[in-house]
Amino acid sequence: MASLREQILRRKPVTEMAAETGADTERSELKRTIGLLPLSAIGIGGTIGTGIFFVLSEAVPIAGPAVVWSFVFAGVVAGLTAICYAELAGAVPVSGSSYSYAYATLGEIVAMGVAACLLLEYGVSGAAVAVGWSQYLNQLLDNLFGFEIPEALSQAPEQGGIFNLPAVILIALCALLLIRGASESTTVNAIMVMIKIGVLILFIVIGVTGWNSDNLSDFAPFGFSGVTAAAGIIFFSYIGLDAVSTAGEEAKNPRRNLPLAILIALLTVTTLYVLTSLIAVAAQPTERFDGQEAGLAQILEDITGSEWPGTLVAAGAVISIFSVTLVVLYGQTRILFAMSRDGMIPELFHKVNARTLTPVPNTIIVAVVIALLAGLIPINFLAEMTSIGTLVAFIVVSIGVIVLRQTHPDLPRGFKVPLYPLTPILSVVGALWIIQDLRPVTIYVFLIWVAVAMVWYFVYGRSHSHLGRHEHVGLAEDVEP
Amino acid sequence: MTIVAGYAPDERGRAGLELAAMLARSAGEHLVVCVVIPAPWVPGMARIDTEYQAFLDDRAHRALDQARADLPSDVTADFSVHSARSAPSGLLEVAAQHDASVIVLGSSTAGVFGHVALGSVTGRLLHSSPYPVALATRGFRAGPEVRVTRVTVAYGGSEQADDLVVAAAVVASRMSASVRLASFAVSPRPPYTSGVGRLADDARVREWAASMETAAQKALQPAEDVQPVPHPLEVVIGYGEDWDEALDDIEWRDGDVLTVGSSAVGPAAQVFLGSRAGKIVRHSPVPVVVVPRAAAQELAGQ
Secondary structure (H helix, E strand, O other): OOOHHHHHHOOOOHHHHHHHOOOOOHHHOOOOOEOHHHHHHHHHHHHOOOOOOOOHHHHHHHHHHHHHHHHHHHHHHHHHHHHHHHHHHHHOOOOOOHHHHHHHHOOHHHHHHHHHHHHHHHHHHHHHHHHHHHHHHHHHHHHHHOOOOOHHHHOOHHHOOOOEHHHHHHHHHHHHHHHHOOOOOHHHHHHHHHHHHHHHHHHHHHHHHHOOHHHHOOOOOOHHHHHHHHHHHHHHHHOOOOHHHHOHHHEOOHHHHHHHHHHHHHHHHHHHHHHHHHHHHHHOOHHHHOOOOOHHHHHHHHHHOOOHHHHHHHHHHHHHHHHHHHHHHHHHHHHHHHHHHOOOOOHHHHOOOOOOOOOHHHHHHHHHHHHHHHHHOOHHHHHHHHHHHHHHHHHHHHHHHHHHHHHOOOOOOOOOOOOOOHHHHHHHHHHHHHHHOOOHHHHHHHHHHHHHHHHHHHHHHHHHOHHHHOOOOOOHHHOOO | OEEEEEOOOOHHHHHHHHHHHHHHHHHOOEEEEEEEEEOOOOOOOOOOOHHHHHHHHHHHHHHHHHHHHHOOOOOOEEEEEEEEOOHHHHHHHHHHHOOEEEEEEOOOOOOOOOOOOOOHHHHHHOOOOOOOEEEOOOOOOOOOOOOOOEEEEEOOOOHHHHHHHHHHHHHHHHOOOEEEEEEEEEOOOOOHHHOOOOOOOHHHHHHHHHHHHHHHHHHHHHHHHOOOOOOOEEEEEEEEOOHHHHHHHOOOOOOEEEEEEOOOOOOOOOOOOOHHHHHHHHHOOOOEEEEOHHHHHHHHHO
């Protein structure tokens, strides 16, 4: 019996991971075909649209017009962590999310902690995005048919409703698609990204006509702490930049292109976000944001006095957020799939249906849980929980970079972070700073959540871990890289 | 038992004829080459269409002359003209007369070379024939002396497939060919933006492949009882992001024939091409035999 210390720190050998993901079958030979611009496009597509469509009504009341700086601040932290993520992804040639990286570099217990964060990053953000979708759906229905889904069926209980039905239906639809095995193709995904960006540009172009400097006169009513607090919520809308790193195995000249693509994506996204938020705060007084639903569409209607721009924005949001929900749900089921194969959660999660090739029980469980969250919990809480989960996962990744440099200095790295060790340290500090300004309730719930995950690990995962059971505890250094 | 080949004096006919000759040569069965012409109308007082019938008849016989010339010399065959309301029903009538083991046809000329393409006649037969239907790829040429050396069974893990596997083993044993079960894992890679990496999902496909391989090995068990045992009995899995890729993923060679079963949706006695079988047929680089469930059961029973 391995000692507790050995158990919780056991790491998954890299070659074993490569074999499990099928890297030894010819199917896995991904050619290096993605150049710099497509790589940046992946980052832009992965990021835009998850939050910007509904995060303003949560963030502006906290920061005032200075929310613009919150976007810059959150963007810088996101960029730093994305660069750290790229180094880890290049150094540990396994495919997967930060869970896999943590398992290979920092040990089992940390991997479990990261997994708990990822459940927030994916599961809870899926719920948040679905709630945002239901707001825009309502706006669209109202504009097109003069009819809205009643409050009781489109709001969380805390906001005066009973159940958020549209959000639940959206998740059910996505789950159905995933069970049938229809995953979103790269082409469809690209079209969705175009729609998202098009909608934001439309907002900026039309919105600028409603510019009123009076709205900016009290620029930072809540000071710097307001800015960082809002950044905490906004961070949610920068999730997805790490998609660039996961495409690293297909990138041409990754050493040069990965960081450059992250930078380009970050600059593009931040510029779009800053412009959008600037236009929005200049268009209406801070107070109006509070509780405003389908914000971007509303603002355009107020400015132009006609309905069509708002309808267009709402339609674009409805279409593109659907694809975001699909992708998020997809990611969540696959992370649980990987965990289940490692024995960290029950085997049920990696049962694959013979006909559709999809993990059906896994998808159903994920969909039911996310649907309950989306139906019952208000969006600002969901957004904050997502942010803290992602921030902590990113902190672990940044620490992982430092740890790996200490323990395996000679490991060939496809890409190294510039200004080491400043970059990972700054990334950790920035993330911690954003976290400490989140509402205390968010931090408490998060700590409880991680504690639950740890209890689960000690009760179940530690003894069921395949790595432990096979007594095949080759550490990463035993294996030639 | 007899092999019935539908013939038309064009490119389709030649490919079908080549396939029929290869099957007849391999199985040692009798071959009937048949041309179907429209049936005469109810004879009227004027007998106005006699001339037209004579023309059709003449044309059919000239077609058969061409078939005789095209047929490889090591295969003997009967040649017949049959009149019927439509080509598919005519072929079925001929098949019934001869108690056919299989109806052989060429691909539609609308398809691409080297693949099976369904036309109106094959389409109809693939959804109603009580006999197995063999389809040549477009431009198929077996060459002289080439026999069926390997029967590949498209295996989807369903229970009906078990009968098909045994049936294929029986037929392969007669032709002294080997049997291989092929499953196709068609699964697009995840979109980049899902953040789990494009390779991560291959684990899921492997999970599926592992369970499919176990099922396939189990399905091969009864085939071991067939005498003589067709060797080797193997299992292969084709991976791909679409059907084309997945079918290309396993190796093919001359003398290969692919067998697919009938969908459980259709009646047991007839061929009914399911959606997946349809995709496999359309992307197959080798001739395909589609077998009705009843025929598979009967063969498996032997």
